[in-house]
Amino acid sequence: MDFYFGLAQLIGVHTLLGLSAYIVLLTGQVSLAQAAFYAIGAYVAGMLTVLGGWHLVPALGVSALAGAAIACAVGFPALRVKGLMLVIATLAFGEGVRLIFFNFDYQIAKGDVKVGPLGGEGFRQIRFFPENGWSTAEVMLFIWAFVILVMALLWWFDRSRYGSVLRAVGEDELAAQSVGINLTAVKVSAMTVGGGIAGIAGALYAHYTTHIEHSSFNVLVATFAIAYPIVGGLQNVFGTLLAVIFVQGFLIEGLRDLGDWRNLLFGALIVLAMNLRPRGFFGGRRRA
Amino acid sequence: MLELKGVSRHFGGVRAVDGFDLRVNQGQIFGLIGPNGSGKSTTVNLITGLFPLTSGVISFKNRDLGRMPTHLRLQSGIARTFQNIRLFGQLTVWQNLWVAQNSPEDQARHGFFPRWLGGQRGVRGEIAQLLEFSGLAHKAEELAANLAFGEQRRLELARAMAAKPALLLLDEPAAGMNSEEIGQLRDRILKLRERGVTILLVEHVMELVMGVTDRIAVLNFGQKIAEGTPAEIQSDAGVRKAYLGGEAA
Numbered sequence: 001m002d003f004y005f006g007l008a009q010l011i012g013v014h015t016l017l018g019l020s021a022y023i024v025l026l027t028g029q030v031s032l033a034q035a036a037f038y039a040i041g042a043y044v045a046g047m048l049t050v051l052g053g054w055h056l057v058p059a060l061g062v063s064a065l066a067g068a069a070i071a072c073a074v075g076f077p078a079l080r081v082k083g084l085m086l087v088i089a090t091l092a093f094g095e096g097v098r099l100i101f102f103n104f105d106y107q108i109a110k111g112d113v114k115v116g117p118l119g120g121e122g123f124r125q126i127r128f129f130p131e132n133g134w135s136t137a138e139v140m141l142f143i144w145a146f147v148i149l150v151m152a153l154l155w156w157f158d159r160s161r162y163g164s165v166l167r168a169v170g171e172d173e174l175a176a177q178s179v180g181i182n183l184t185a186v187k188v189s190a191m192t193v194g195g196g197i198a199g200i201a202g203a204l205y206a207h208y209t210t211h212i213e214h215s216s217f218n219v220l221v222a223t224f225a226i227a228y229p230i231v232g233g234l235q236n237v238f239g240t241l242l243a244v245i246f247v248q249g250f251l252i253e254g255l256r257d258l259g260d261w262r263n264l265l266f267g268a269l270i271v272l273a274m275n276l277r278p279r280g281f282f283g284g285r286r287r288a
Numbered sequence: 289m290l291e292l293k294g295v296s297r298h299f300g301g302v303r304a305v306d307g308f309d310l311r312v313n314q315g316q317i318f319g320l321i322g323p324n325g326s327g328k329s330t331t332v333n334l335i336t337g338l339f340p341l342t343s344g345v346i347s348f349k350n351r352d353l354g355r356m357p358t359h360l361r362l363q364s365g366i367a368r369t370f371q372n373i374r375l376f377g378q379l380t381v382w383q384n385l386w387v388a389q390n391s392p393e394d395q396a397r398h399g400f401f402p403r404w405l406g407g408q409r410g411v412r413g414e415i416a417q418l419l420e421f422s423g424l425a426h427k428a429e430e431l432a433a434n435l436a437f438g439e440q441r442r443l444e445l446a447r448a449m450a451a452k453p454a455l456l457l458l459d460e461p462a463a464g465m466n467s468e469e470i471g472q473l474r475d476r477i478l479k480l481r482e483r484g485v486t487i488l489l490v491e492h493v494m495e496l497v498m499g500v501t502d503r504i505a506v507l508n509f510g511q512k513i514a515e516g517t518p519a520e521i522q523s524d525a526g527v528r529k530a531y532l533g534g535e536a537a
Contacts, residue, residue, distance in 0.1 A: 161387065174338065174374065183359070
C-alpha cells in the first residue's frame with residue numbers, strides 16, 4: 001500500500017509543478033524556469049525546517065513567497081522577449097539556479113552530525129515528517145490538501161475576469177494591448193503566481209523525499225513541468241492533473257515491467273496522445 | 289480633439305506615412321481614404337502607439353501622446369477595430385467584452401479585488417447593452433471563433449465600445465460586408481455619433497464613406513493629396529486620378 005501512497009505523493013507534487021506552468025502558459029509564454037522556482041522552494045523550506053527548526057507549514061509559506069518573489073524579479077526582464085528567445089532565457093536562468101545549488105554549502109552542526117546543503121552531495125536528512133511521526137498516508141493527504149487548494153485557486157481565477165484576461169493575452173497580444181490590457185503587468189503577475197505554486201511544490205517535494213540535490217531540478221524536470229499542461233490542455237486545471245496521472249502513473253510506473261522498452265513506448269504514447277487529443281484531454285473538437 | 293502634425297513613419301527606405309497633417313474635431317465623423325498601401329492602416333497603428341513615430345507629433349485632447357504605450361492610449365479614450373478581425377477566438381462573446389472594460393471609469397468603479405477576481409454579476413447590465421447594440425444578445429455564450437463573419441465584425445465594434453472611448457478608429461469596418469450589412473453598419477456609426485463619440489473611419493467602400501462622413505482626407509503613397517467635404521473630394525481631379533476612377537478629366 002505504501003507504494004501507492006508514495007506514487008500519490010509524487011503525482012500530487014508534479015501536479016503542482018504542472019499547474020505552476022499552466023498559469024504561465026495561459027498567457028502564451030513558455031517558461032523553462034519552473035524547475036528553478038521549484039528548487040528555490042525546496043531549498044528554502046528544507047533549510048527552515050532542518051537548520052531553523054521551523055514547523056513545515058510556515059516554511060511552506062516562506063517557500064511560496066520566495067518562489068513568487070524570484071519569479072516576479074525574473075519576469076520583468078525575461079518577458080521582454082517572446083517565443084524561442086524566452087525559452088532560451090528561462091532555460092539559462094534555470095540552469096544558473098541549478099548550478100548555484102550545485103555549489104551551495106551551508107552546513108551547521110546539530111549534535112554530532114552536520115546538516116544542511118552540501119554542494120554536489122545534495123541536501124540530506126530533511127526529516128520533518130519522520131521526526132514528527134507522520135505516516136506515508138498522512139504525508140500524502142497533506143500534499144493533496146495543497147493540490148486541492150491550488151486547483152481551487154486556479155479554477156476560481158479561470159472563472160474570473162483575470163482568467164479571461166490571461167487567455168486574451170495568450171491568444172493575441174496585439175489585440176489585448178489595443179483593448180487596454182497592460183501586457184507586462186498581466187504576464188508578470190502570471191509568472192509570479194506560477195513561481196509561488198512551484199515554490200510550494202518544491203517545499204513538499206524536499207520533505208517527502210528527505211534528500212534533494214541539484215540534479216533533482218534539471219532541464220528534464222522543467223520540461224515535464226510544461227509538458228503536463230500541454231498534454232492535458234489549457235481548457236481547465238483538471239487536464240494537467242490527468243496528464244500527470246497519465247505520465248507518472250501509467251507511462252512511468254505502469255510500464256516499469258517493460259524495462260528498456262518503456263522509454264520507447266513512452267515517446268510513442270506521448271505522440272499518440274497529442275495526435276488523438278491535440279488540444280489536450282479536455283480539448284474537445286473545437287475549432288482552433 | 290485629435291491632431292497629427294508632420295507625422296511620418298518610415299520602414300527602411302519605405303515612407304509608409306510621410307509628413308501627414310490631420311485635425312479631427314470633437315463629434316466629427318472623419319473619413320480617411322486612399323489606395324491600398326497608401327498608409328491608412330499605418331496611420332491607425334501610429335495613433336494607437338503600436339508603432340513609434342519616425343517624426344512628427346500626435347496629440348489627443350491637446351496632450352502630446354509622445355511615447356505613451358498602447359494600453360494607456362486606450363485608457364485615455366482612443367479605441368480601435370482591426371482591418372483583419374482580431375477577436376479572442378477561444379473566449380466567449382461575453383468574455384471578449386468583459387476583458388475590454390478598461391476605461392478609467394471602470395477601473396475606479398470597482399475595487400482591485402472585485403474588478404479582477406470578482407464574478408460576472410456587477411458588470412452584466414453594461415455588457416448586455418453592448419450586446420443589444422450589436423445584435424449579438426442571443427450569441428453571448430458562443431465562442432467568438434464560431435461566429436459568422438458579419439457577427440465577428442459587429443463584436444469587434446462592440447469590444448472597442450466596451451472601453452467607452454471618446455475617439456473611435458475604425459479600420460475598414462465594411463470590408464467583406466454585403467450592402468445590407470453596410471447599411472446596418474452606417475446606422476450604428478450614426479448612433480455612436482449621437483452618443484458623442486468622435487470617429488475616424490478608414491474605408492474603401494465609398495458608399496459608406498460618402499454617406500456618413502463630415503470631412504475626408506485622401507492619402508496616396510503616405511502623403512495627403514486632398515482634404516475636404518465628401519462633395520469636394522468627389523469632384524477633386526487629383527483624387528479621381530489617384531484613386532476614385534482614373535478618368536482624369
